[in-house]
Every structure is written in C-alpha cells, then in structure tokens.
Amino acid sequence: MNRLLLLSCCMIGCLLQCLAQKQLPSYAVLQQLIKKERPDTADMRVLLDAGYTYVLRPGIVHSDMDSATLYAEKVLASSIKSGDKIWEGQGRLLYSNILREQHITARGKEYALQAKEIFEKYQQKGYLADTYMELANYYGVEAREDIDIRISYYKEAIKLYREAGLKERQAHTLYMLGDLYHVIDDFKSLTEALVQSVALYDEVKVEPGADVYSLLGTGYNRMGDFGNALKYNLLAVKVIESLKDTIDTHATVYNRLGLLYYYMGEQNEALKYYQKAWLIAIKFTDTPSLRTLAVNIAASYAAMKMPDKALAVMKDAEHNYPSTDFAEKMWISVFIAGCYIELKQLHAALPYIHQAHKNRDQLPEMLQATLDDLEAKYYLESGEYTKSYQLSTNVLAIGLKSKNLKLQSNASLALFRADSAMGNYKEAVEHYRKYKIVNDSLFNIAKTRQISTLQVQFETKQQQQSIELLTRTSQLQRAALDKAAFIRNVIITGATILAIMLAIMLALVYNRYQLKLRSNRQMEQKQDEINQKNESLQHLITTQNKLLGEKEWLVKEIHHRVKNNLQIVMSLLNTQAAFLDDKDALNAIRESRYRMQAISLIHQKLYQSENVAMIDMSTYIKDLVEYLKEGFSGVNKIRFDLQIAPVKLDVSQSVPIGLILNEAITNSIKYAFTGHGVIMISLQEAIPGQLTLIIADNGIGLPIEDNNQARKQSMGMMLMNTLAEQLEGTLDIQSRDGVIITVNFKYQEKQVFIEPLEFEEEMEDLL
Incomplete structure (x- = not known):
C-alpha cells in the first residue's frame, strides 16, 4: 500500500x-x-x-x-x-x-x-x-521465477559492461537490478546495487537522476538507516526541483520522502511531501497514485491521533478513486472501520466490518489478523466480551507466529480488558503482564528510532553549518586572490610609465591607499562574521555533547529496565516454585532461572559500564561461573580453569555465548563427576576474525547408549545448536575423557589480543 x-x-x-x-x-x-x-x-x-x-x-x-x-x-x-x-x-x-x-x-x-x-x-x-x-x-515481474531469471540476465549484463569498460551502461543496469530487488523486498541487495550505481555515475561525471537517488533512499529507509535514507531522498527532490518540467514519476519521489518522514515519526513533514505528490498525481490524472497517497495521508493522520481527518481522507478516496484490487478494497474497509471505532461510532463501523469479514478466507494471513484485531475492539466496545476474547486469542497466536509486536500488544491488552470485564482477574493480571512486556519492547524500539531521528537532525544541521563556513572561507580566499591580482597589475603598469607619468603614479598610490583602507574594513567585517560562526559552531558542539549524553543515558536505562524485568521474571519463577511439588517442574524452573540470570548479568554489566555496547567477556564469564557455583551443592569438589582472552563482544553475540556456557556448565556440574573434577573454559582467537569457545570436563562423559539423535532431541542440546546457528558458527560435542564442547564463530569487532587471562581456583574438600 x-x-x-x-x-x-x-x-x-x-x-x-x-x-x-x-x-x-x-x-x-x-x-x-x-x-x-x-x-x-x-x-x-x-x-x-x-x-x-x-x-x-x-x-x-x-x-x-x-x-x-x-x-x-x-x-x-x-x-x-x-x-x-x-x-x-x-x-x-x-x-x-x-x-x-x-x-x-x-x-x-x-x-x-x-x-x-x-x-x-x-x-x-x-x-x-x-x-x-x-x-x-x-520475463515479467509478477512471478518469482520470472524475476529470478531477469536478475540473472541483469547480473550477466553488468559483468560484461564492466569488462567492456562501459561504466554508464553498467551503472544504469545496476539501477534496474536494484528496482527488481525492490519488487521482492530484498533491501540489502537493493542498497548494495544502487550504491555501486551512484559511484559509477560519479566516476563518469554523470548525474545519476532522481529515480536512482529516490530508490536508494527507499532501500536505506526500509533497512532503518534513516541518515542515508534522508540524504538520498533529499538529493532526489533537489534533482527534480531543479528541472523545468514536471513528469508523473516525480510523484513517486515526493511520496518516498513522505514515507521516510512517516517512519521517522515526523508526520507534519510527511504530509507536506504527500501534498506535493498529490498535486502532481492530480495534474496527470494518476488514479492509482492518488489512491496510494490517500492511504498514506490517512495513515499519518491516524499516527497523529486524528481519526476524524484520517476517516475524511479515506471516505473521499473510496468515493473518488475506488479500487479494483480485492485485497486493497478489503484493507481500505478495515481502515475505515478502525477510524469509526476510534471515534466511538460503532454503528457506522459495522457495515465495513461485515464487508471485510464476508471475504475473510480470501485475505492474506496478516490482513486476517488485522481484521480479527479490529473485530475484537468492536466487540469489546459493544460489550460482547466472549467474542472479543476469542478473536484476540487468534490475533495473539498470529502475532507470536509472525513476531509482530504490535499485534501481540493489541491482543494482550484486549484479553486483559475482556477478562477484567468477565471477572477472570487472575487471567487478566497475566495478560496485562504480557502486555507490559511487549509494550516495553515497542517502547525501546520507538526510543531507538527517536535517537536515530535526533542524530539525523543534528548531522543535517552540522552539515549546513559546515557548508556555510566553507562558503565564507572561499569568499575570503577569492577576495585575497583578487587583491593580489590587482596589486600585480598596478605594479606592472606603474613600472612601465614611471618615467613619463609621475603624476598618474601619485594618483594611483593615493587610490591604492583608499583601496587598502576599504579592504581592511572588509576584512574586519569578515573577521566578525567568522567569530560569529565560531560561536555558533561552539554552541552546536555543546548541543551535540548534550544529545550524546542523553543517548547514552537512554541506552543505559534500557539495559537497566531489561535487567529489572528479568529479575522480576526470576522472582515470579521462584514464587511459582514454592507451590510446586513435581521434581521435573522444579528442575525446569531452576534451569530457566539460570538462563535468565545469564542474560540479566549481561544487561547489568552494560548498565554499570562506560561502554554501553560491548561486554568484557573475561569478567562476564568469571561472574557467571561464580553465580553458578553458588547455585549447586557439592561444587566445592570441582576446580574451574578459565582461559579467557580479553575480548569484548556486543549483546547479539554475548547473550548466546552466556546461554551456551550456562547449559554446558550446569550439565557438567550435575552429571559429569562422581568425585573431584575439573571444568575448563577457554575463549581464544583460533584464526584472525574467528573465536573458539571450549567447555571441557574430565568427568564420566556421555553415556554409551546416548547416540547423536538423542543428543539433538534434548532441550539443552537443541538450545545450544540453535544458539550456535544464531552466532553463525558451528557446534561440536565429543565424549573423550569427559565431554568437550567446541563452538567456532566469527566476531564482529576486531579486538587486540594479548596473553590470555587465567583464573584458576582450587576448591578444598569440605567433607
């Protein structure tokens, strides 16, 4: 849409x-x-x-x-x-x-x-x-097989144009390849192709064109890189506004910039560019574009909590630009019904709900979920709580399956309200707890987007100030060059006619004196302007430091809230355990508590550290081992040998590492030893750019009858395999003089390795 x-x-x-x-x-x-x-x-x-x-x-x-x-x-x-x-x-x-x-x-x-x-x-x-x-x-662009064939032909053409030295044709073909990636929503490949296209156009001194800039900006937008998205969309607008003629495709350029501001939360800016696109679409009677723009404008009004304006736009589009596409018509019906429900006009929403519900089975799964969510709100407002509860349950299932946080949040809140109305207070509390967890995740995403938006705004202002300063410097240099050229001409002329035109030379000397006075006054004025610009730059630097401080505080607060939420969940598990007698359930709760502590420890360190992005693995692993030792009896017979390189990893890698360590160490403590033993943990650089994690014990090893298939089916083994895949690494488990677990994976940031830090602890036998 x-x-x-x-x-x-x-x-x-x-x-x-x-x-x-x-x-x-x-x-x-x-x-x-x-x-x-x-x-x-x-x-x-x-x-x-x-x-x-x-x-x-x-x-x-x-x-x-x-x-x-x-x-x-x-x-x-x-x-x-x-x-x-x-x-x-x-x-x-x-x-x-x-x-x-x-x-x-x-x-x-x-x-x-x-x-x-x-x-x-x-x-x-x-x-x-x-x-x-x-x-x-x-080959067309409707079937995926046809698109794949087109892509393969374009890639062959790009290779041949490169070998033939035809850079402009190569650049244009890269743009067309990026357009195909746009069709299949492969935005990473799109940006890679378009970046190469722009570079080639710059190399041959040819303006890439608004369509190239706009499509590249769209790719960055859908990848969440708002800085580059804004840069290239503004370049596209600059190109089309420098032209004398307006063509129908210029509406696309304005629409894409409007969509970028929509995703950045700048709805007023989005509406400004939607309006420019609207005027062009009206000029060329472009009905599909007008219908699309109407939906986008209505979405911005809805985001601004103006359902009345959103409804007016959609009703006008429904009347003046009716859609012939079935799915699009159903989506518009759902949107209009949602506006009526927000305005508490349930009787007006009902016909649109019936129209969409009648064709529900023909809709895509996500549109079905959106319709169910809308109907749940309708029945909730009309007091039919049982129907609302059933529909919200379906929405929650689809939201969990598709990992759609917005659907999960809406469904959990609707279930909470329905349970509260029906007197199911215990279930209502649980649904509200889930709603808060999901809503906190959405809050964190919104805050991250807000920080990115602030950074984009700051960088844009900083670039404008730099351009103005460079312009002033260029003007001063040009004035100095003009003055030097003038002096040279005066000296040459004076030397030629010195013998016969003394009076003229005196006049020129006097004129020179007057010019120098005027030049000095101009230089003083320029100096005052430079001083003012320096003050402005100093103010911008102060503002930047303040923004960076606020960003760091927000990130730390996020980690603190995540850690606190995990601690709450652990407390809930402990409370639940007090009411359980089943040994397997108690063991499952205890293992879940260890896993949550492994994650909570990471967020605690990020909150306490100056570096809010990276985890020092040597101190983290040591603290994790200390925590696990406190949780088991008889661990005093086990010695831990830690050989950890001073490497720092980000959260996306440190969390899976912590969970793998938790699984391996707890298994060794519980099953590996009948008496004294040693657990060795090593994290070293195997080859440049790759880390190797080893957890080994000298215990009794895995049972002989425990074949590979059984290992894969156990909860711990499945979890470690999944975590290794998340690291894009490999997992190897061997039973040789104990159990040796090896994980090889790439690390994202290059680190300086020195000799590994070794922590050896001898545990005395207290028995």
Whole structure:
C-alpha cells in the first residue's frame, strides 16, 4: 500500500534510451540509404538508430513498426550479403525489439538468442550485454521465477559492461537490478546495487537522476538507516526541483520522502511531501497514485491521533478513486472501520466490518489478523466480551507466529480488558503482564528510532553549518586572490610609465591607499562574521555533547529496565516454585532461572559500564561461573580453569555465548563427576576474525547408549545448536575423557589480543 508504481520494471537498456534521443536524418535521406546497394558502416549505424527510434516511440503504432522493420531488414540483409557477423547480430537484436513490442514473443526471443550466439562467438562483450538486457524483457515481474531469471540476465549484463569498460551502461543496469530487488523486498541487495550505481555515475561525471537517488533512499529507509535514507531522498527532490518540467514519476519521489518522514515519526513533514505528490498525481490524472497517497495521508493522520481527518481522507478516496484490487478494497474497509471505532461510532463501523469479514478466507494471513484485531475492539466496545476474547486469542497466536509486536500488544491488552470485564482477574493480571512486556519492547524500539531521528537532525544541521563556513572561507580566499591580482597589475603598469607619468603614479598610490583602507574594513567585517560562526559552531558542539549524553543515558536505562524485568521474571519463577511439588517442574524452573540470570548479568554489566555496547567477556564469564557455583551443592569438589582472552563482544553475540556456557556448565556440574573434577573454559582467537569457545570436563562423559539423535532431541542440546546457528558458527560435542564442547564463530569487532587471562581456583574438600 505504501509504494507507488515501479519506475522501471519494464524499461529497456541505457543504450536504447540514448539512441531514442539522437537526431536522425530526414525521411528522404533514409529512403536513399534503403535503396543503397552497399551501405557503409556509417550508413548501417544510421539505419539501426532509425529502427530503434521507431521502436521506442510510445504505444504500438503499425506505421512505426513497419518503418522499424524496413530498416532492420536492410541492416540484416546487407550484413549477411557482406558477411559481417557483428552487424548481422545487431540486426537480429533490433528484430527482437520490434517483435517483442508487437507481442510476438516466440519469434522475437529466437532472434535475440541468435544475436547472443553471434556476439558470444566473436567476443563482443558490449553487444552481448545489450542482448542479455533484451532477453530479460521477455520475463515479467509478477512471478518469482520470472524475476529470478531477469536478475540473472541483469547480473550477466553488468559483468560484461564492466569488462567492456562501459561504466554508464553498467551503472544504469545496476539501477534496474536494484528496482527488481525492490519488487521482492530484498533491501540489502537493493542498497548494495544502487550504491555501486551512484559511484559509477560519479566516476563518469554523470548525474545519476532522481529515480536512482529516490530508490536508494527507499532501500536505506526500509533497512532503518534513516541518515542515508534522508540524504538520498533529499538529493532526489533537489534533482527534480531543479528541472523545468514536471513528469508523473516525480510523484513517486515526493511520496518516498513522505514515507521516510512517516517512519521517522515526523508526520507534519510527511504530509507536506504527500501534498506535493498529490498535486502532481492530480495534474496527470494518476488514479492509482492518488489512491496510494490517500492511504498514506490517512495513515499519518491516524499516527497523529486524528481519526476524524484520517476517516475524511479515506471516505473521499473510496468515493473518488475506488479500487479494483480485492485485497486493497478489503484493507481500505478495515481502515475505515478502525477510524469509526476510534471515534466511538460503532454503528457506522459495522457495515465495513461485515464487508471485510464476508471475504475473510480470501485475505492474506496478516490482513486476517488485522481484521480479527479490529473485530475484537468492536466487540469489546459493544460489550460482547466472549467474542472479543476469542478473536484476540487468534490475533495473539498470529502475532507470536509472525513476531509482530504490535499485534501481540493489541491482543494482550484486549484479553486483559475482556477478562477484567468477565471477572477472570487472575487471567487478566497475566495478560496485562504480557502486555507490559511487549509494550516495553515497542517502547525501546520507538526510543531507538527517536535517537536515530535526533542524530539525523543534528548531522543535517552540522552539515549546513559546515557548508556555510566553507562558503565564507572561499569568499575570503577569492577576495585575497583578487587583491593580489590587482596589486600585480598596478605594479606592472606603474613600472612601465614611471618615467613619463609621475603624476598618474601619485594618483594611483593615493587610490591604492583608499583601496587598502576599504579592504581592511572588509576584512574586519569578515573577521566578525567568522567569530560569529565560531560561536555558533561552539554552541552546536555543546548541543551535540548534550544529545550524546542523553543517548547514552537512554541506552543505559534500557539495559537497566531489561535487567529489572528479568529479575522480576526470576522472582515470579521462584514464587511459582514454592507451590510446586513435581521434581521435573522444579528442575525446569531452576534451569530457566539460570538462563535468565545469564542474560540479566549481561544487561547489568552494560548498565554499570562506560561502554554501553560491548561486554568484557573475561569478567562476564568469571561472574557467571561464580553465580553458578553458588547455585549447586557439592561444587566445592570441582576446580574451574578459565582461559579467557580479553575480548569484548556486543549483546547479539554475548547473550548466546552466556546461554551456551550456562547449559554446558550446569550439565557438567550435575552429571559429569562422581568425585573431584575439573571444568575448563577457554575463549581464544583460533584464526584472525574467528573465536573458539571450549567447555571441557574430565568427568564420566556421555553415556554409551546416548547416540547423536538423542543428543539433538534434548532441550539443552537443541538450545545450544540453535544458539550456535544464531552466532553463525558451528557446534561440536565429543565424549573423550569427559565431554568437550567446541563452538567456532566469527566476531564482529576486531579486538587486540594479548596473553590470555587465567583464573584458576582450587576448591578444598569440605567433607
């Protein structure tokens, strides 16, 4: 819903666009070339360009296709007669374009394959790349198989253009490849392709164009990189606003910038650019774009808690720009019903709910979940709590399955309200607890986005100040150069006429004196301006330090809240354990408590540390071992040998490491020893860029009958395998003189390794 029509899913190559812009000879000249028995190379090029010009004209006009076919026949016949295979290949490629435009796809593709065979044989990389671009046009953008084929052809063309040194064509093809990645929502690949495209355009000193900048900004936006997203979307807007003419695709550029501000929470800015896109869509009577923009505008009003304005926009779109797409119509019905419910107009919402519910089974799963969530709110407001409870349960299941925090939050709150209304207070408390946990996660995400937005705003202001300062410096340098040039001219002129024009020289000296006074005054003024700019820069630096301090405080507060929440959960588990008699349940609760403590310890260290992003693994592992020793009896017979390199890892890696250590150490303590023993823990750099974690004991080892399949099915083994996959590493478990668990994984930040720190602890036997 938040995307306008694609700009170039059916575009042909850059070469053909360039040909379409060439000025061709008159019709009479072209007729003479047709009659010429042996056209030379220049004649063949003119005929070929004329053929492409007629093919590229809008629509399919028979006269245009006939003219293009006439020129293609002449090029092909002349090349076959003279035995020139390269021109023959180009003639067949033109034929492919003509037949494809007329939807004669089988014959057209056959001509393209014949051209491909010729260019491969004679190693014509540029023409072969053009042929791959033409072959790609025989596949659409609806089926994923067709898209994959197009992508493979584009990649082959990019490689050939690079080898042929055709950088501008390579840049344009990279842009078209990025557009295909946009269709399949592969935004990482999209940004990688478009960054290369922009770099190549800069290398050949060609403006990339608003569509390239806008698509790259969209990729960064969907990846959460608001800084780069804002940079490239603003560049796109700058490009289109520098043009004299407005075209329909400019609405897409404004819409994408509006969507970026929507995701950043800047709804007023989003509405400003939606309005600019709206005016362009109105000008070109672009109904699909108007419908999409109406939805986006309504979403911004809804985010601003203005359901009345959102409803007015959607009702106007429903009346003036009705959709023909089934899923889109259902989505609009759900949106309008939601606005009515927010306005407490339940009777008005009911027809839209019935319309969507009647076709519920034909909707995508997420739209079904959104409809169920809406109906749950409706029944909650109308007092039908049992129906609301049933629907909210379905929504919660889909939210958990899809990891959609917003659905989980809405469903948990609705279940809490329904249980409270029906007197199920125990269940209501549990649902409210889940709601708070999910809502805290959403709060953390919102705060992270807010911090990113503040950083983007600060960097934008800082860049503007830097540009102004550089402009002032350039002006001062230009003034100094002008003054030096003037002095040089005066000295040369004075030396030439010194003997005969003393009076004129005196006048020039006096004039020089006046100019110097004026120059000094100007320099003083410039100096005052520089001083003012320095004060402004100092103020910006102070503001930056304040923002960075607030950011660090927010991050620490997040870690503190996460640690406190984990401690609350552990307390709840302890309380629950007091009411249980089942040994297996008690063991499960105790193991869960150890796992939560392993995670809580990480957030505690981040909260207490100056570095809020990295965990010192040597101190963390030591503290984790100390905690586990306190939780078991008989551990005084076990010696721990820690060999941990002074490496720091971020939370995404330290949490899985902590959980793997927890599982391995607790298993060794519980099962490995019948008397004294040693547990060795090592974390070292195996090869540059890779860490190896080893947990080994000299206990009794794994039972002989415990085969690999049984290991994989145990809770601990499944958890360690999953955590190793999360690290993108490998897990190996061997039973040899005890149990040896080895995890190899890549670490993200390069660290300086010195000799490993060793902590050895001898435990006396107290028995």
